[in-house]
């Protein structure tokens with residue numbers, strides 16, 4: 001039995017299995033609301049993130065792969081949100097480590 005959570009957008013109770021991460025950062029939402037975001041029913045003005053001055057000290061990124069849906073994504077090393085797959089919402093993500101894996105793992109250990 002999958003847990004039920006409240007969609008942050010429409011407030012319906014939906015199964016955790018079907019939930020996705022909202023594009024606008026409001027958290028987990030149901031599949032219906034996610035589809036609306038992705039098919040652009042309500043096109044909003046783009047957030048300001050692209051007009052910000054470029055950070056001259058780029059953060060280290062860690063590559064992740066989801067074992068449930070094989071979705072690949074990257075996050076900065078100091079990401080503090082829930083460690084869930086942004087595609088399927090499951091906590092089955094694993095580090096997809098580059099060549100300097102040992103160094104990265106040590107850093108991750110320190111951060112946790």
Ligand SMILES: [Zn+2]
Nearest residue numbers: 007010030033
């Ligand atoms: Zn919803």
Ligand SMILES: [Zn+2]
Nearest residue numbers: 066069085088
């Ligand atoms: Zn996934």
